[in-house]
Amino acid sequence: MEYIQKMIRPFTDRSNYYVSQPNSFKRKESKHTHDPQSVLLYIKQIFFTLQTQQNVNMSFLNPNYFSDIQSDLNPEMRAQMIDEVHKLCTAHKAQRRTFHQTIYLLDVYLSTNRIFTAQIDSIYKTCYFVASKYEEIYPSPLWRYTYDRDEMQEIFQIEKELLSLLDFKLVTASSYVWLNYYWTIINIAEKTSNWLTYSLLLLDVAVYNINIIKYEPSKIACASLYTSAIMLNIQMNWNSFASQFGLHFQHEIKEISNLIMITLKDSVNQKREIVKHMQLQKEKELF
Template sequence: MATRRVIPQQVRGDDPVAAEAKNRRALGDIGNIASLLPGVEAGKVNRPLTRNFRAQLLENANKKQINVAKKPEAVQKKARAVAKPPQTHEVIVISPDTNEVAKAKHDAASSKKKVTYTSVLNARSKAAAASKTLDIDSADRDNDLAAVEYVEDMYSFYKEVENESKAQMYMQTQTEINEKMRSILVDWLVDVHVKFDLSPETLYLTINIIDRFLSLKTIPRRELQLLGVSALLIASKYEEIWPPQVNDLVYVTDNTYQSKQILMMEKTILGCLEWYLTVPTQYVFLARFIKASVPSVPDPEMENMVHFLAELGLMHYDALKFRPSMLAASAVYTARCCLNKTPVWTETLEFHTGYSEHELMECSKLLAFLHSRVGESKLRAVFKKYSKAERCAVALVSPAKSVLSSTPAP
């Protein structure tokens, strides 16, 4: 029986898609062989399988090893000569002396040892104990603002430069003002300083600016108060967080001067002093010397007495001949005499102030004399300030008779 062949519909001749597929040419007939590399025959592209390729790599490696083994003997001898280790020479080691070894180890340990904050304080405490002086900074070890690590160097520097910022005696060059006028000006400034509730640093810097300016330039009498109020403005801007306004200073002068005049004098002062305002005033030394006087327990009466005597010194023109550090040390010495502190002058005070009791006697005698006359003087701003209970009424304490009766040091 004849077998009937059924042709699927998709390959029948009457289907155009099937006819086109049937007429497609083979891969080698469509011209893509032209893109092969030269020397490669068409249809014979050699793409080895992974296993064959690995076997070929192994075979190439074996051939390289065989070639290395068959190198000429001369080349091998040369390679052995290069690889031959150098000859060793016998070295004789001489052992150093035991003391030298110990010293070398000690020096190495010392060089590696770092200078720390604690070691500096301990060394200072030992030095103070050896010289029978108290370590006044021991309580401030944890206070960063006290700058305990640098405070001695700072005050050594202050003493070196205090003469540079110290005003010279100038009354012989001033034609219209005298010592009494200066005292009246300072007394008025102390009163203004209290009314504005300014810091002590401002008062001392104000007087320093006035005296330095007068030692460089002559001014008429009518401008003396203008100089004082302008110096107070400069010092307030330098020391205070909230300095007084210019209009406030015009008011305290009872409108004697206008704002423009104060600002012009401020400019004149700064130009004359070349803007040199960072100076070690008497107050800088007072803060340190009071601490040396009462290193353990605070003594408000002692502190107020020292400031009272120091401000009396500010009012007196003759005090300008003394250095700020000596004035501060003399105020501490005179205050201790007034309050009957024993001993009057300790090794700790002499160490930190740098002055002996003999060296302070002349300046202390001047301060004690001013103290004895303060109740009779018409200039009473300092006396009223320190007669109040909040300042321990130290102005009412009797002056140091032991200092007044002593002979000044030669």
């Protein structure tokens, strides 16, 4: 545990890949009236909208797609695709929201379409291509990460299939969106800003575990808060805290928290792309 904490302690949101992340919130609505999601008046409406959208998103996912559909793929290949997505996000300075949207689109496509190993590059590039066009103000053009004309045509074809599958409904209530929502209503003081940093990191790591996608994103977001609170030794009664702010209770997220910790340890041992990114930032002494 101490080794893992030393690995992630230098990580902050000032890296190229994680841009424009929200600062910790305080109970002063006048400072955030320009942002509808930060106005407490709309909290209930936002919650019900996210809950509805979450149910829609999960209807497109099949947590058992490796055993049901993807006979030529395995979870390690999926993890390698996520590594490549991370590289794209880093190279193009994409938002964290784009990263999580890309992983969701990847799982949706793999849940319904059998693919072969030769298609792996085209699949994850297509998912990033669609996510960046939806989330980014200035999405990276396709020619920046593929130079083959045949691959471009294949990406355009996969894009059509993916959008038709989703009926062009690209709104996603991801765990990242839920974490931002929870952080808004909690209104944490400045001294606990590391809590958000750790929680965001755990969300990024959690996507590597295929078993995570069977859980609701709202529970994954709560589990990241719960796990990071333990790692930071934040003293609290979680159930009382959850009851106060409308989070999931401990018995609902305990299993997810254990999965996140297992995935974090595996990511460090296997030197996943996100871990390499953290080490690079430490070497540059940017923090």
